[in-house]
Amino acid sequence: MLARTMNRPVQDITALDLVTPSRALLGRDEQRTRIDGMLRAARRGESAALVIIGEPGIGKTALLDYAVSQAADMIVLSACGTQAEQALPFAALADVLRPLEEFRGALVPAQHEALALALAEEPGPPPSQLAVCVGTLGLLAAAADRKPVLICADDVHWIDAPSLEALLFSARRLAAGGIVMIFGTRPEGAELPWPAPIQRLDLTGLDRESAYQIVQRSTSAVPTELVLDRLFAGTSGNPLALAEVPGQLTPRQLTGLDPLPEPLPAGPTFGTVFRSRIAALPQRSRDALLVAAISGHDELPLLAEALAQVGLANADLEPAETAGLVTFTATRLMFNHPLIRAAVYDAALPAQRREAHRAIAGSVTGDLARKAYHLSEACLAPDDDVALLLEQAAAQAHSRGGYSASVHTYMRSAQLSTPGGARAKRLVQAGIQAQLTCQMDASVRLLEQGLAEATDPQLRLEATALLATSMIWCGRAGRGHRLLVEAAEALRRSGNDHAAARLLSHATLPCFLNREIGAGLRAGERAYELSEGSDVHTRFRALTALGCILSYAGQTERALPLLLEACGLFHHSGVDVYDTVGTAYVSMLANCLINMEEFAEAQKLLEPVVATCRARTAPALLPYALAICGELAFRTGDWPAAYANLTEGVVLGEETGSYGDHPYPRSALARLAAAQGREQECCEHVQVALSFYGGSDFHTIRTRSHGAMGLLLLGQGQVEKAITELEQAVFSPEARAVREPALWPWLPDLIEAYARAGRRAEAQRQLDDLIEMTELAGRSWARAVVARSRALLATGAEAERLFTAALDEHRSLSLPFDQARTELCYGEWLRRSGRMAAAREPLRAALATFDRLEANPWANRARTELRASGVNPRNRPLGGQTQDLTPQETQVAMAVASGMTNRAAAEALFLSSKTVAFHLTNVYRKLGLNSRTQLAARFAGKAGLAGHNPVP
Ligand SMILES: Nc1ncnc2c1ncn2[C@@H]1O[C@H](COP(=O)(O)OP(=O)(O)OP(=O)(O)O)[C@@H](O)[C@H]1O
Ligand SMILES: [Mg+2]
Structure with a gap:
């Protein structure tokens, strides 16, 4: 706070002290780097000087403050020009030099005296300007002999001329010595005779992101993206204006309810x-x-x-x-x-x-x-x-x-x-x-x-349906559902069955989120009935809605033909799905097909939808579809693709402001992070997803979040804690209505945790439920995990028979993570039964899979078991792990590995080519690769970018 604390008169109306003090410097990375570099150079004994020029409020003082904050190990000197003291000779210089009292002894007497006169410490005639300049230089150099020195001179346009001259005199002569000088001035100071060694920094507005943050922290309202855009443009990113303008606007204007004044009011x-x-x-x-x-x-x-x-x-x-x-x-x-x-x-x-x-x-x-x-x-x-x-x-x-x-x-x-x-x-x-x-x-x-005023029935109907959609997106699934059902009823009464069918189909969607399966079934059945003989679009939605809700209810046999019929319409009848609701249908459909282990069918749906959304640059439609792509990749063991797709889903969901859209991919991402043992990341995702859940009735988000935490803890061997989390996922009354075993991945986790904790009776109760669901739905995955779970609770030959059955079942459908977990359990059991040699084979297989998936906590367990069985396990594969890559690096890597040029990848990912090249360099470095060929080999068999390459 150097310059702020200087003796600036209160009546200086342009002083910015009244403005909300900055809490943290936002953006300005380039400028900070530049300042950091200068300070580093000073520590090495070099000197440098910089003048920051910019309009009022642009953040010059903020940058000077930043420099001071980074110079704790230096001698910091500062001054600030003021209108009131502009005519007072050496006022600013006095501020700079006063703290250097102790070094005065190093000066020759003439300089010593000149300074004393200049700083008004001694009465006498005005000193020679040259003597003051030389004295200033001498004093600064003496100080710098002890420690590097930082001098910040702010509002130079108001600094008195003799002071400035003395400072510039020194600046001109400071190639080495460990002194950094930074000046700040408004544009009127740009014309001062800045000597050559002083670099110039023209400070312009903040970047968009930082600008948004300033607005957000200067108002309690929640401005919409559009309002933020307008404020950003209208202030050219000037931080002072950004902080002040919201105070001139009403909460309704800020939240986009009332139009913004044109032009914007100045602060x-x-x-x-x-x-x-x-x-x-x-x-x-x-x-x-x-x-x-x-x-x-x-x-x-x-x-x-x-x-x-x-x-x-x-x-x-x-x-x-x-x-x-x-x-x-x-x-x-x-x-x-x-x-x-x-x-x-x-x-x-x-x-x-x-x-x-x-x-x-x-x-x-x-x-x-x-x-x-x-x-x-x-x-x-x-x-x-x-x-x-x-x-x-x-x-x-x-x-x-x-x-x-x-x-x-x-x-x-x-x-x-x-x-x-x-x-x-x-x-x-x-x-x-x-x-x-x-x-x-x-x-x-x-x-x-609008509804409060509308009397026309048609308008009311339309408004009601739209209101329901917006409500669902805001996290009010139950309310949205009820509105839709009511509106559909009104339509049906007026004989418009097909329109009613569309609304009723739509009414099932919130039921997946809040787990009101009964209500969903009623709406779905009705939609199906009323859509008889309708156009393909209506029929597609009704088939999807009923098929999906039936599958959630465990009624696979009725569900699957309906879903496949919907797929047929999608592929052959040109159903238009490219609106916010349409893509949700296709994604739901794909999701249910994944649950039913119809991976290829799901893939055939997701591919064109994601590709078309990308091509139409309609990122708002992508988050949910990407989440489902991510789920598919997760289940089938292509985890880099899962990571890339899910992250993109989260980012796009947040960026496009589709409110309810990011918690879903986020909770999936939490599960992936959990499986890979990335604890912090997992906890962060869970926290954000749960905070969204707090304002919604999307029970699925809550369940999935606790399930992810449970998996994380189970992998870490923290069994009791895992049980606490998993019980929260499993024991929610709404969730019980869901009878599709694939939607219960945390159930086998809970059974395993109970078994490891010796809580057999509780494990058995959950197992009974899982068995019941599995018999109803009949899924290969479920049969395998049921057999594994039963094995965990069995003994002797029975256990062995069950483990073998589980592994047989796994072989019929490749789900690598689950299979490796069964192998691990089997290996552990064999070892504990004293069959060391037999234990090694499943343990080695498990380890290889966990290593490939980078499921590190599980790999560690497999290693420990192998050691206990008397062999030295292979080391972790050399080179960096793909999970060391940031999500964007992963996306870029996969895109390029799939054969795309940088430019094509940039277009698909909404990035610039330069950004792609930048990320690629990091990928090579982190993974220890040298070429695109090596990159392609590293990601061989991986999905590539969703919407561009087939997911296996
Ligand atoms: N990068 C930034 N991040 C956050 N806040 C900022 C940033 N830059 C400036 N601000 C805030 O904006 C306001 C104006 O900034 P500052 O005082 O640095 O402007 P200035 O350019 O020195 O203006 P003047 O020429 O009037 O002195 C201050 O409240 C400051 O904290
Ligand atoms: Mg300033």
Whole structure:
């Protein structure tokens, strides 16, 4: 906090002390690296100097503070210029040199005296400037002999001239010596005579991510992505403005419910900087500037037309140009900073703003959206004509794919509508657009408002169905389901069976999440009945819905033909699935097929869906589909692919703001991390997934999270703790309705944990349940784990028979992780029975699989067992593990290994080619590889990127 603590007068209105203090420096990696490098060099005895130039609030002081925070081992000296002390000679230098009192002895008397005079320690005539400069240099060098020195001089544009001269004198002569000087100045200081050794750093706005964080921490509201985008653009990433502007907005504006003001208001501190310059302009110039600020287009002829509406001309803007607020080019007028527009707007009275908007609207021809917007901003009361114009503009924006624009425009249209039918319709429209842009919370509120006013039955129906969808996405599955069933009932009563069937199909989807299997079955059966004779799209959904819910209920025999019929429609009848709900159907369908061990069928569905979503750059549709790809890869033992797909699902789910979409892949990722023994990662995923669960009724997320924790602990041999977690996964009443054994991977885990803890009776109870499910559904995986579980509870020849049966069953379907776990159990049992030699074969097989999967805790156990059986197990394979790669590195590696060029991989992964190359370098380094061929060999047989290469 160096410069902040300097004696800056309170009345300095541009001081930023009042602004929320920075908690942590965000972004600025490049600048930090640069500063770090300078400090490192100083520790090696080199010197360096830097001037940071940037507009008010851009973060110069923050960077100087950062430098200070990194220089705990150095002598830190600082000064800060102020307007009040600008005329006081050597004021800043005194601040810099005062702490160096103890080194004064190193100076020759003339310099000593000159400094004493300069720093006003002794009365006398003004000292020679040269003597002060040399004295300053001498003192700094003496200090640097003991320790490296950091000097930070902030707000140099206000530092008194003699002080600055002394500092620059030293800077010029400091090639070595271990001294770092960093200056900070606003652009007006850029013209100072900076000597050559001083490097220049032009500081511009923050990166998008950091900007978003500043906004988020400066308001308790939760701004939508669109609002964040607008704030980012409107402030050019200026951190001060980003922190201040949200305070000028209402919570509704921040959360996207009300449109943002245009232009954005400047913050109090920021506005002050320009306000005085604006105030000094002649009235005509201020009026013209207001029209220019509001008009949003900068082409001179258009501007001239708008100005003419109020009797002004472009020439009236010249004083603003002289004042440094705007710049004329041959064809355009440019504001020198986006926030100048804001300050101009702020400085105007509301009536003046309305007049300007009206003037602009009057000059616009042909651009419906602009005209409607400016007219609406000139409105003081509801105006149905303007509302209609806005509605038309919103529809136009929608048809061009500009959903986010149309949310605001419809909302504004609703605001300006007099109460009645049109307003309800417009609110519903805004809700639809919000849903299309994944702003589910906003969508729920808008649709609820619309429903409260709507009287038309058709509109009510449509709004209800949409509201249900948004609610489900927000984590309110039960409520969404009920709304859909009610709406379907209304449709059926009016004879619209096929539409009812679609809603009822849709109504089953939340039931998978909240485990209301009974309710899902009722909806699914009804959907199936009513879809009789309907179009393929409706039939596809009904078949999928009923088939899936039946399979969850354990009724495989009825389910499978329905699901396969749905697959047939998908492949041969061109069902359109590329909307938010459609992809969910295909993914559900694939998921159920995976449960039923129809891996190839599932693969055939997922491939085109993921590829098409990628090709259409529709990442919002991908998270769930990627999660299912990940599940498939996990079960079939292609864990790098699972890791890459699931991570991409999580990231895209979060980035696209599809609220309910990331916990699912996240809980799958937790299970993978658990199996590989990546404890921290597993716990993190579980924590995030559970925190989402807290606000939802997605019981599946809770179950899966505890299941993952249980597997982690079981692998680590922490049996009792594992039991606690697994019991939470298994003993939830909702979950009991699910009778598909594949959805119970934690049940065999719990049985194993009980068996290891000697709690046989409890193990047997769970085993009985698993057996019942397995007999009902009949799955190879389930039969194998049932046999293994029974073996764990059996003795003698019976145990051996059961282990052998389990392994036979495993051989009929390749699920490597499960098979290796059976081999491990069998090997342990053989060893404990004293059959050392026999134990080695299954243990070696288990170890090889665990090593390949990088299931490290399990591999360790296999190694320990092998040792106990009297052999030295093979070492872990050489080279880095693929789990050392970051998710993005894994994705890039797999894409390239599958034969894609860097460029193709970049396109598919929504990255830049440079980023791909960067990740690839890291992959080679981490895995100890040298070529693409080696990379391909390392990932041989792996899936590649979901949507590009077949999953085996
Ligand atoms: N990278 C950053 N991360 C987080 N907050 C930041 C960052 N940069 C600046 N800020 C915050 O923004 C505000 C303005 O930054 P700062 O005071 O550094 O601006 P400045 O460029 O020195 O402005 P001025 O020229 O008016 O002195 C401060 O509250 C600061 O903490
Ligand atoms: Mg500053």
